Amino acid sequence: MKRELLLSLTLSMLASTAFALPAADQATPQVKDSHSVFSQTVAADGSDRTPQGQTLAEGGNDRLKEKGLITQDGSDRTPQGQTLAADGSDRTPQGQTLAADGSDRTPQGQTLAADGTDRTPQGQTLAADGSDRTPQGQTLAEGGSDRTPQGQTLAEGGGDRVIERNSAVS
Secondary structure: OOOHHHHHHHHHHHHHHHOOOOOOOOOOOOOOOOOOOOOOEEEEOOOOEEEOOOOOOOOOOEEOOOOOEEEEOOEOOOOOOOEEEEOEEEOOOOOOOOOOOOOOOOOOOEEEEEOOEEEEOOOOEOOOOEEOOOOOOHHHOOOOEEEOOOEEEEEEOEEEHHHHHHHHHH
């Protein structure tokens, strides 16, 4: 048992030294009076990396601790990753667009235009002049006349064709 243990220990020591680097290739820390102990790599174009791995570019573009991006042109990112553009247009936390001209979208995705026209939740158009459509697609005119589901005209004065037709037949 001891013999097998000694043999396995010897073989493991030989195997570990077989893959070791030669002494000339091993990296050794160098300490000099004019240099720091820890060296950092700096690229030829002037960009380098901070200890946290964030990039510092020569053009003034850098990353914050919150991982937001700040650029020279005034556009940046909030900590939640939303874009704030220099022209005043931005996005809400739900991703809806708020345009600088006053037009926007509701949480259900309906368009609210700056001129006052909009859409109902069922997708029907409500015009600024007061005319609209019923859920069945019939037109309701501002003047008060409308059509029945069978397509007959009902006049504003109260008379309709059904009564006149029934009177004419009898």
